[in-house]
Ligand SMILES: CC(=O)SCCNC(=O)CCNC(=O)[C@H](O)C(C)(C)COP(=O)(O)OP(=O)(O)OC[C@H]1O[C@@H](n2cnc3c(N)ncnc32)[C@H](O)[C@@H]1OP(=O)(O)O
Ligand SMILES: O=CC(=O)O
């Protein structure tokens with residue numbers, strides 16, 4: 001049981017109360033009395049509407065379910081008219097342009113990768129912030145981006161064959177991104193600075209310049225012997241690092257030891273789907289790390305390879321500019337926080353009725369308060385140069401919910417005495433009612449919006465849940481080529497461009513969910529740029545480094561210019577429901593689909609519920625490690641729930657599949673000393689029961705979300721296993 005402090009109309013868990021009073025409020029310029037009085041008023045004023053909006057979601061879903069049951073002979077026109085009648089499809093607003101100002105260049109101008117990280121993991125969070133700059137050689141050497149054929153395997157010792165391939169790749173990158181006049185970087189034997197220009201000595205003895213001298217921005221070290229050469233292409237920087245004494249530099253004719261890439265331009269510090277935060281203790285961990293990031297003093301100490309490692313945030317990077325002046329670049333990624341959506345409540349604070357406070361309201365107030373430390377320049381490093389606090393708001397359904405977020409942000413600004421629209425919003429376009437009404441949604445936040453992003457994972461979950469009664473969903477892998485998904489992705493870009501996002505805000509694309517398949521990512525993820533996105537999500541610093549290469553290959557500004565005139569209405573495509581009209585799957589295909597979903601569900605849930613890990617790599621049925629979070633869980637659990645509901649499988653088959661897959665997952669986790677096997681006692685395994693509930697009660701879950709069950713089961717496990725251990 002939490003120990004609560006009464007303050008105004010709130011009961012605040014003492015651990016959170018202490019954190020806010022002694023860590024977050026000092027130096028914020030807001031005194032305790034003012035803060036708690038204002039927070040209490042916000043809770044009182046906003047809770048009823050938050051709950052009303054959730055009730056509207058339920059009403060709409062009930063009507064849609066009923067419509068499908070009554071209209072087995074589906075006709076598109078009557079479906080669309082029905083959706084208009086119930087307000088699911090909103091009348092489209094007139095044209096407008098967003099006006100968001102004080103937006104940092106990393107968002108408004110620079111195109112590049114966006115990293116996401118669970119903020120409660122300090123080790124990873126610092127790593128993510130530092131992933132603004134990352135080694136290309138390491139990213140290539142350590143992943144399948146470079147083939148290991150022909151003796152190029154990455155073993156425990158350095159493999160020079162692989163090393164050669166890495167260097168060749170990197171030289172090709174240099175030739176492509178900063179070409180020399182009639183020569184290749186492969187011929188370079190020395191980089192030097194002469195008369196404020198980059199000069200490159202070749203093996204022939206000749207000295208050449210860059211084809212475009214403007215790409216040279218600065219250097220470190222001496223002019224004749226620089227240790228770093230800073231270049232810029234398509235708005236992204238990279239450094240040729242030179243050290244003739246380094247084990248790699250020594251073997252390189254020009255002494256090049258690495259290429260340091262500007263990689264994760266922006267990072268989302270996630271309080272949402274990659275995090276397990278079910279009570280005050282968990283929320284304090286989330287908020288404390290965010291505070292450390294905003295003040296620049298977050299540290300992490302951990303053991304790696306039998307050594308104790310301490311990690312801190314990187315300083316800025318300084319160079320001598322070509323004219324001899326000083327150039328400083330941020331050493332860290334520009335950070336957003338992703339708050340939770342409107343759905344969940346949390347027992348960290350209780351309201352005047354003794355009910356849990358809506359977690360989204362709590363996140364808005366607390367993460368903004370913490371963000372003030374960077375505005376006030378209290379800490380060691382500043383996140384923003386322009387004076388904004390960046391908050392991503394996920395899982396909103398339709399424009400009224402976005403308007404609600406906007407008003408909440410207004411009130412938080414008033415409480416914290418911030419200028420209007422200091423709090424910026426990133427709108428995740430990840431629920432069907434938002435995709436269909438995106439322009440209206442953007443309009444509601446047009447003075448503070450800094451990104452829209454296709455969160456296709458949640459979006460797929462919502463697609464299935466919304467049309468649960470329409471029929472049996474196509475197989476999970478087929479979703480990628482479905483009509484609704486293509487329409488949704490295109491619509492997001494064209495709506496962003498036609499609302500004036502270019503040069504002001506990000507149009508983002510979704511997560512690469514196969515963290516170990518970097519070669520595949522290199523082939524595919526350039527598609528996001530071709531589609532007009534100026535950022536896209538990556539799961540790790542390594543993926544950020546490799547995805548950065550795409551932004552050197554293609555100038556997104558040009559793509560956006562080409563797309564600017566397109567103003568197509570994709571709503572009819574988005575409304576195509578991905579049901580299999582005439583299911584003819586074989587018994588093997590059905591079992592394969594169930595096995596795959598069940599394995600993903602169990603593999604993720606067991607770590608979430610019993611170990612508090614909100615994001616993990618879980619192998620799928622083909623042994624491909626997948627990034628699993630609450631959104632991917634939403635897909636797998638809704639898919640199983642749909643097939644169960646539509647009679648594609650029986651309850652017994654689903655149960656047998658879950659039990660069999662629990663054994664597989666137990667086996668996969670056999671090396672983990674903290675792991676409690678599920679198959680040892682299905683009935684008493686909290687994780688197994690949670691997974692079962694997600695499937696068997698999936699139909700009844702609000703919008704198919706997984707949070708209500710996960711949170712309840714995690715709280716249960718915390719009590720149960722704390723007693724046992
Ligand atoms: C639908 C959505 O909402 S998507 C958004 C939510 N998803 C995410 O945020 C995904 C974030 N990614 C992750 O959490 C992790 O990459 C996982 C769980 C997928 C894989 O983690 P692991 O199995 O530990 O990865 P792996 O062993 O390959 O790499 C670990 C190393 O990479 C680093 N790393 C991995 N992912 C990240 C990350 N996102 N940010 C920073 N560092 C990271 C770790 O710090 C660690 O390095 P260290 O030992 O120097 O500290
Ligand atoms: O949040 C991202 C998603 O794909 O869902």
Ligand SMILES: [Mg+2]
Nearest residue numbers: 430455458631
């Ligand atoms: Mg999502």
